[in-house]
Amino acid sequence: MSGGVDSSVAAALMQREGHHVVGVTMRLWGGESDTGCCSVSDVDDARRVAQQLDIDHLVFNFSDDFQEKVVDPYVHAHATGVTPNPCIECNRSLKFSRLTERADTLGFDAVATGHHARLVRNTNGETRVHRGGDAAKDQSYVVHMLTGRELERTLFPVGDMTKAEVRALAAELGLRTATKPDSQDVCFIPTTGGRETFLGKRIPFHSGRVIDTEGHDVGRVDAVELVTIGQRRGIGLYKTEAKRFVVDIDTTSRTVVVGTESDLRRTGLALHSMVWAGGSPESGRYRVQCSAHGASLPCAVEVIDGDRVQVTLDQPHRRVAPGQSAVLYDESDAYVVAGGLVSAASAWPASVGATA
Amino acid sequence: MSVGVIDRGLIYLDHAATTPMRPEAIEAMQPFLADVYANPSGSHRFARDARRAIDEARDAVAAVIGCKPGEVIFNGGGTEGDNTAIFGAVRRIQATGGAATAVCSAAEHHAVLHCVEHLAPRGAGIVVGTDDGGCIATDELADVVRRLAAEGTVPVVSVMAVNNEVGSITPLDEVARVVRAGASNAILHTDAVQAACWLDLAPLTASVDVLSLSSHKFGGPKGCGVMFQRAGVEIEPLIFGGGQERDRRSGTHNVAGIVATAAALLATAAERATESARIAELRSELVSGLLAIGGVSATVPADRSVPGIAHLCIEGIENEALLFLLDEAGLCASAASACASGAMEPSHVLAAMGVPRELARGALRLSLGHTTRRSDVTSAVGIVGAAVARLRSHTRA
Numbered sequence: 136m137s138g139g140v141d142s143s144v145a146a147a148l149m150q151r152e153g154h155h156v157v158g159v160t161m162r163l164w165g166g167e168s169d170t171g172c173c174s175v176s177d178v179d180d181a182r183r184v185a186q187q188l189d190i191d192h193l194v195f196n197f198s199d200d201f202q203e204k205v206v207d208p209y210v211h212a213h214a215t216g217v218t219p220n221p222c223i224e225c226n227r228s229l230k231f232s233r234l235t236e237r238a239d240t241l242g243f244d245a246v247a248t249g250h251h252a253r254l255v256r257n258t259n260g261e262t263r264v265h266r267g268g269d270a271a272k273d274q275s276y277v278v279h280m281l282t283g284r285e286l287e288r289t290l291f292p293v294g295d296m297t298k299a300e301v302r303a304l305a306a307e308l309g310l311r312t313a314t315k316p317d318s319q320d321v322c323f324i325p326t327t328g329g330r331e332t333f334l335g336k337r338i339p340f341h342s343g344r345v346i347d348t349e350g351h352d353v354g355r356v357d358a359v360e361l362v363t364i365g366q367r368r369g370i371g372l373y374k375t376e377a378k379r380f381v382v383d384i385d386t387t388s389r390t391v392v393v394g395t396e397s398d399l400r401r402t403g404l405a406l407h408s409m410v411w412a413g414g415s416p417e418s419g420r421y422r423v424q425c426s427a428h429g430a431s432l433p434c435a436v437e438v439i440d441g442d443r444v445q446v447t448l449d450q451p452h453r454r455v456a457p458g459q460s461a462v463l464y465d466e467s468d469a470y471v472v473a474g475g476l477v478s479a480a481s482a483w484p485a486s487v488g489a490t491a
Numbered sequence: 492m493s494v495g496v497i498d499r500g501l502i503y504l505d506h507a508a509t510t511p512m513r514p515e516a517i518e519a520m521q522p523f524l525a526d527v528y529a530n531p532s533g534s535h536r537f538a539r540d541a542r543r544a545i546d547e548a549r550d551a552v553a554a555v556i557g558c559k560p561g562e563v564i565f566n567g568g569g570t571e572g573d574n575t576a577i578f579g580a581v582r583r584i585q586a587t588g589g590a591a592t593a594v595c596s597a598a599e600h601h602a603v604l605h606c607v608e609h610l611a612p613r614g615a616g617i618v619v620g621t622d623d624g625g626c627i628a629t630d631e632l633a634d635v636v637r638r639l640a641a642e643g644t645v646p647v648v649s650v651m652a653v654n655n656e657v658g659s660i661t662p663l664d665e666v667a668r669v670v671r672a673g674a675s676n677a678i679l680h681t682d683a684v685q686a687a688c689w690l691d692l693a694p695l696t697a698s699v700d701v702l703s704l705s706s707h708k709f710g711g712p713k714g715c716g717v718m719f720q721r722a723g724v725e726i727e728p729l730i731f732g733g734g735q736e737r738d739r740r741s742g743t744h745n746v747a748g749i750v751a752t753a754a755a756l757l758a759t760a761a762e763r764a765t766e767s768a769r770i771a772e773l774r775s776e777l778v779s780g781l782l783a784i785g786g787v788s789a790t791v792p793a794d795r796s797v798p799g800i801a802h803l804c805i806e807g808i809e810n811e812a813l814l815f816l817l818d819e820a821g822l823c824a825s826a827a828s829a830c831a832s833g834a835m836e837p838s839h840v841l842a843a844m845g846v847p848r849e850l851a852r853g854a855l856r857l858s859l860g861h862t863t864r865r866s867d868v869t870s871a872v873g874i875v876g877a878a879v880a881r882l883r884s885h886t887r888a
Contacts, residue, residue, distance in 0.1 A: 162834035178833060178834075182833070193815060193833075194833040194834040194835075195811055195834065196811060196834035196835050196836065198834075199837075237809075237811075237812055239885065240812055240881075240882060240885040241812060241815050241816065
C-alpha cells in the first residue's frame with residue numbers, strides 16, 4: 136500500500152473477497168525527497184486506509200536493498216551513458232522479489248498490488264501479464280518481468296478496472312485516497328534540483344565534445360552524464376541551426392553526437408537481459424513498447440541467444456536510450472511475451488548504415 | 492481487572508517503550524480529572540486544592556530523587572527534559588556572552604542525540620564514541636571536555652544513566668569525575684528515563700546538575716515528566732508563558748498527570764529492591780531460554796545492564812519479519828527505534844557499539860516490568876524460538 140488510490144482499492148477488494156489481508160508499505164528511499172513518495176504522509180494515508188478497512192498495516196524498511204539494487208545502479212549507469220528505468224528495477228528487485236519473499240516467509244499466500252495489469256491463464260494453463268482494463272493507465276510494461284512462480288502468487292485486483300472505476304469505488308468506500316493525484320516522478324529524485332543535482336552529488340560530471348554526424352565539432356556540454364538520447368535543449372551548440380537532437384552519446388570518449396530527427400530514427404533495436412514469459416525465447420512477429428506509456432510498435436524479433444534479441448521495427452522510430460526497458464507484446468498487443476533492456480551496442484556512427 | 496494487555500491475551504514485554512500504568516497512579520489522578528478541575532494558579536480556594544496536590548507531589552518526588560522540592564520541575568516528559576537541559580544550558584551560557592558546546596555519546600536516545608546533532612553544524616555540538624556496551628567512552632569524553640575548557644568553552648555534557656535499547660548502565664559517578672576534573676564549570680545532564688524503575692535515583696541526582704525522567708516509563712501517564720535542576724545551575728526555559736514552575740516551565744499545570752507521576756514514582760521506589768530482584772531472575776530465565784535457541788547472543792552482560800532489558804542479537808534473521816511473527820503470536824516486543832513512518836531503522840546504538848550491521852538486523856529487545864509474570868517469560872521463549880526456527884528455515888542458503 137503506497138498510500139495511493141489503486142493499492143487502497145486493491146486492499147479493499149481483497150478483503151471483500153474474504154481474504155485475510157495485511158497492508159504493507161515499503162520504506163525504500165532513506166534520503167531526502169520532496170516528491171511525496173515514501174513520505175510520512177503517504178504512509179499515514181496507507182495506514183488510515185488500512186484502519187478504515189480494519190486490516191493490520193505494517194511498514195517494511197527495505198531502504199538498504201533499494202539503495203543497493205535500484206539507486207546505486209541508476210547512478211552508476213549514468214556514468215556510462217546508460218539510463219535505466221528505476222521503477223522497473225524496483226519492481227524487479229524489491230516489490231516482486233524482496234517483498235514477495237518476505238510475504239512467503241511470513242506465511243502469506245499472495246501479494247496483491249494496485250497495478251493496472253491483468254493476469255490471465257492461457258489454454259496451456261500458463262499465466263500471462265495482460266494489459267490493464269484501462270488502456271490509458273495500463274502498467275503491464277512495468278510488471279513485465281513477472282514469470283512463473285512469481286505470477287502464481289501475485290494478484291492485481293484493480294487490473295480489470297478503469298482508473299475512474301477505481302476512484303469511484305474508493306469514494307463509495309469513503310477512502311481518503313479517492314481523489315489523491317497519481318504519483319509521477321522517480322520517487323528518490325527531488326523535484327527541486329532534479330536529476331542534475333541528485334547525480335551531481337554522486338558522480339563526477341565531465342564536459343564533452345558535441346559533434347555532428349560527419350564528425351565536425353559543433354559545441355560543448357558541461358556534463359556528458361546528463362545528456363540523453365533524443366534531447367534537444369541544453370546541448371551547447373555553437374550556433375543554432377535547424378533542429379538538432381542528441382542521436383548518440385559515448386561517455387568513454389566524452390562525445391555527444393547531434394543530428395536531425397531523421398538521424399535519430401532507427402528500425403534496429405538490440406536488447407539484452409531478456410526475460411521470456413513462457414521461459415523459452417522465440418523469434419517472430421511482436422509489438423515492442425519502449426516506455427511506460429508509449430505506443431507499442433509492430434516489429435520482427437530475431438533471437439540471438441537466450442539473453443539477447445535483435446528487434447527490427449516495421450517503421451523507423453526515435454532511438455531509445457540504452458538501459459531503458461523494452462517489452463515485447465503479442466501481435467494483437469494483448470499480453471507480455473518478453474522484456475529486456477536496450478543495449479548500447481548500436482554505437483554511432485558505425486552502425487548507421489546497418490540500422491538507419 | 493482493568494489492565495488491557497491481560498484482557499487482550501497479549502504478552503507484553505515492551506516495558507522500555509512504555510509501562511502499563513500503576514493502579515496507584517490511575518487512582519491518584521482520578522479526582523483531578525473529574526472533581527478538582529481548578530487551575531492551580533488561581534487565587535480561590537478551589538485552586539488552592541489543586542495547588543496543594545502539586546506541592547505534595549513535588550515533595551514526594553524530591554524525596555525519591557534526593558533533592559530539594561524547589562529543584563523539581565514538572566514538565567511534559569523525557570524528551571522535553573532532554574531538550575530543555577541541552578538547549579537551555581547552551582543558550583543561557585551564550586546569552587551571558589560565553590561559549591558553550593553540547594557533548595553526548597553516539598548511543599544516546601534521539602531526544603538527546605538529535606539536540607546535539609542540531610547544534611553540531613553551528614560548532615556547538617560534539618558526539619563522542621561509546622565502549623562495547625554502549626556507554627560513553629570516558630577517555631574520549633575527558634579529552635573533549637579538557638579541550639573545550641582550554642578553549643574557554645563551557646561543556647554541556649549529557650549522558651544517559653541507562654541505555655534504552657540495550658539496557659547498559661553508565662557509571663555516572665565516574666563520568667561526573669571526568670567531567671568535573673576537565674572543566675569545573677561544565678554542566679552535566681543525565682537522561683535517567685530508563686533508570687527510574689531499576690536504580691536508586693538519589694546517587695544519580697547527586698552526580699549531575701540536571702536530570703530528566705519520563706512518567707510513563709515508571710507506571711505513570713504519558714505526556715508527563717520530571718526534571719531536576721540543581722539550585723544555582725542556570726538554564727533558559729524552552730517554553731515561556733505564565734511563569735509556572737518558577738518561570739522554568741510555563742503552561743497550565745497538568746494536575747492529574749503530576750499527581751499520578753508522584754504516585755507512580757513513590758510506588759516504584761517502594762518496590763524497587765524487591766522488583767529488581769524478581770525481574771532480574773525472570774530476565775535470567777528469559778535470556779538463558781533464548782540463548783538455548785542457538786545463534787543468539789546477549790548484547791550486554793547481565794551485570795552491566797538493568798534487570799528490565801534483555802537485548803539479544805539473533806543470527807540469520809531479520810527482526811522486521813521476526814516482530815511480525817511475534818506480534819501474530821501475541822508477543823509485544825521491539826527491535827530498534829522506529830522512524831516517523833513506522834519503519835524500523837537500523838539501530839544507531841548497535842552501530843555505535845560496533846555491532847556489525849548484519850548482526851544488528853537480528854536485534855531483539857524484550858523488556859520486563861512490574862506486570863511481568865513468569866508465565867510471560869516462559870511463553871515468550873517458546874514464541875521466539877518457534878518464530879526464529881521458521882524464519883531460519885525460509886532463509887535462502
